[in-house]
Amino acid sequence: MADAKIRFEQVEKRFFLRDGEHVALGGVSFEVGSGEFFVIVGPSGCGKTTLLRIAAGLEAPTSGRVTIARGDGDRPENAMVFQGESLFPWMTVRENAAYGLRMRGAPRAQIDDVVGHYLDRTGLRAFADAFPHQLSGGMKQRVSIARAFACDPEVLLMDEPFSALDEQNRTLLQQELLRIWDETKKTVVFITHSVDEAVSLGDRIMVMSSDRGRPKAFVDVPFTRPRSVLDLRATPEYGRLFGDIWAELRDEIRFPVPEPAA
Amino acid sequence: MSVDARDRLLSVASPIALFVLWEIAARAHWIDVRFYPAPSSIARTFGTMLANGTLLANTLITLERFAIGIVVGGVPALLLGLAMGLYRPIYAIVDPLISATYPVPKSAILPLILLVFGIGEASKIAMVAIGMFYPVVINTAAGVRQIDRMYFDVGRNYGARGWAVFRTIAFPGALPVIMTGVKLGAGLGLILIAVAEMLGAPSGLGFVILNAWQIFQVNVMYVGIITIAVIGFALTVLLNEVERILIPARPRH
Numbered sequence: 020m021a022d023a024k025i026r027f028e029q030v031e032k033r034f035f036l037r038d039g040e041h042v043a044l045g046g047v048s049f050e051v052g053s054g055e056f057f058v059i060v061g062p063s064g065c066g067k068t069t070l071l072r073i074a075a076g077l078e079a080p081t082s083g084r085v086t087i088a089r090g091d092g093d094r095p096e097n098a099m100v101f102q103g104e105s106l107f108p109w110m111t112v113r114e115n116a117a118y119g120l121r122m123r124g125a126p127r128a129q130i131d132d133v134v135g136h137y138l139d140r141t142g143l144r145a146f147a148d149a150f151p152h153q154l155s156g157g158m159k160q161r162v163s164i165a166r167a168f169a170c171d172p173e174v175l176l177m178d179e180p181f182s183a184l185d186e187q188n189r190t191l192l193q194q195e196l197l198r199i200w201d202e203t204k205k206t207v208v209f210i211t212h213s214v215d216e217a218v219s220l221g222d223r224i225m226v227m228s229s230d231r232g233r234p235k236a237f238v239d240v241p242f243t244r245p246r247s248v249l250d251l252r253a254t255p256e257y258g259r260l261f262g263d264i265w266a267e268l269r270d271e272i273r274f275p276v277p278e279p280a281a
Numbered sequence: 282m283s284v285d286a287r288d289r290l291l292s293v294a295s296p297i298a299l300f301v302l303w304e305i306a307a308r309a310h311w312i313d314v315r316f317y318p319a320p321s322s323i324a325r326t327f328g329t330m331l332a333n334g335t336l337l338a339n340t341l342i343t344l345e346r347f348a349i350g351i352v353v354g355g356v357p358a359l360l361l362g363l364a365m366g367l368y369r370p371i372y373a374i375v376d377p378l379i380s381a382t383y384p385v386p387k388s389a390i391l392p393l394i395l396l397v398f399g400i401g402e403a404s405k406i407a408m409v410a411i412g413m414f415y416p417v418v419i420n421t422a423a424g425v426r427q428i429d430r431m432y433f434d435v436g437r438n439y440g441a442r443g444w445a446v447f448r449t450i451a452f453p454g455a456l457p458v459i460m461t462g463v464k465l466g467a468g469l470g471l472i473l474i475a476v477a478e479m480l481g482a483p484s485g486l487g488f489v490i491l492n493a494w495q496i497f498q499v500n501v502m503y504v505g506i507i508t509i510a511v512i513g514f515a516l517t518v519l520l521n522e523v524e525r526i527l528i529p530a531r532p533r534h
């Protein structure tokens with residue numbers, strides 16, 4: 020790929036456990052294009068979070084490497100939206116959203132400006148001074164997204180940001196995310212369990228194998244942007260893609276066989 | 282009347298009732314007034330001591346020693362506790378030392394403190410500082426260690442390094458547990474300042490109380506005891522208020 024933004028090269032991750040070692044990722048290689056909304060779907064435990072944490076620099080690969088191409092300007096390399104609740108409970112919505120900018124020593128006026136913008140875009144302006152425990156699950160995820168966008172990173176890494184939400188909230192937030200993303204066209208790596216979500220959001224989808232995180236298939240999503248998540252789901256093209264990806268995924272999902280009683 | 286209002290009324294009424302009973306019992310000589318002087322006579326002594334300045338002077342001295350001791354013991358305890366909570370090797374080194382010395386009753390080492398620091402101000406401050414140190418360092422370390430690892434990942438991912446990790450994650454994340462330690466430490470400090478002032482001090486409320494016993498001025502003794510009790514009560518109210526202001530994020534029931 021000519022203008023690859025993120026390059027995963029032979030990324031291997033072994034966890035050393037008491038009873039031997041566990042290979043979570045066995046030499047995974049692929050590239051994500053600049054400005055691409057890249058979605059990874061894969062069964063639980065296949066190594067999605069591990070891969071993203073390595074890309075974020077939160078975990079060191081056992082071997083191989085991840086490189087993120089730097090654009091101009093002094094931007095953070097990545098910002099992550101974590102799986103599960105990750106807002107600081109001791110900070111207000113505004114302080115949470117401002118965290119990345121504050122840690123990078125941005126001037127006060129710029130912080131107020133940018134954070135104000137993203138609080139508006141996520142409909143959180145009225146809750147700027149609320150604390151996380153006063154918010155619904157959907158609102159908390161909006162703050163996490165605002166926090167990630169506000170620090171204007173080279174790439175956005177999102178680890179199942181909507182998996183804890185109910186169906187309606189999830190659709191709503193998917194649409195909001197696309198709207199905000201359309202304004203910035205940042206490179207995104209988005210992890211999900213949901214084939215629905217992958218097809219609705221992505222430019223390209225990677226199906227990850229449960230066998231050491233091996234990339235199993237890459238699927239291009241032909242839908243134009245801006246998209247309406249709901250309209251999209253009514254099209255025959257959507258149904259076809261959904262079926263294709265499920266077919267790839269089906270072999271990867273092993274149903275647990277109950278242990279025979281001793 | 283609401284249940285809340287009733288409870289408040291009852292909790293105001295019970296101490297008043299006790300004083301009234303005490304007064305009646307003293308005047309009727311049901312109790313020995315040499316040991317239990319009537320509240321009204323204690324109040325008169327209180328007025329005299331207030332007027333001649335001895336009460337205020339001794340209270341201020343005690344408060345000053347107490348405040349210095351709280352800072353001298355609390356600040357290093359806080360910093361050490363944060364470091365122990367954040368860095369495993371520091372915890373591994375310091376924790377056994379703390380665990381080994383913590384169970385020693387603090388009042389039992391007063392003679393040692395007097396030996397080391399002399400009978401001047403330093404020994405009084407040291408006693409308060411020791412009382413404050415242990416609960417704060419133990420709670421701070423425990424408070425930091427119970428913070429979900431994810432918050433430190435978030436901090437790292439968003440560029441928090443060094444001191445910023447202390448300030449934005451470790452300290453606020455551990456604060457509810459730290460405050461419990463501060464309350465315990467302050468309470469212990471108050472006990473220890475009273476004890477320390479009874480041994481080798483020419484001033485302070487502890488001295489007032491002990492001296493009153495030596496010269497058998499029971500009224501003065503009561504004034505000293507009540508003053509310390511009031512300080513203890515005010516301290517609790519103050520620290521609860523500080524806690525309320527510092528920790529607004531905690532869901533309240």
Ligand SMILES: Nc1ncnc2c1ncn2[C@@H]1O[C@H](COP(=O)(O)OP(=O)(O)OP(=O)(O)O)[C@@H](O)[C@H]1O
Pocket residue numbers: 034035041043061062063064065066067068069070102212
């Ligand atoms: N710190 C660790 N120590 C040992 N094993 C780990 C560790 N972190 C992850 N693993 C293992 O590595 C594998 C991949 O984990 P990972 O969290 O990346 O999966 P995932 O695809 O994100 O799953 P999910 O969809 O459920 O979030 C799992 O088998 C997990 O048990």
Ligand SMILES: [Mg+2]
Pocket residue numbers: 067068069102178
């Ligand atoms: Mg995961």
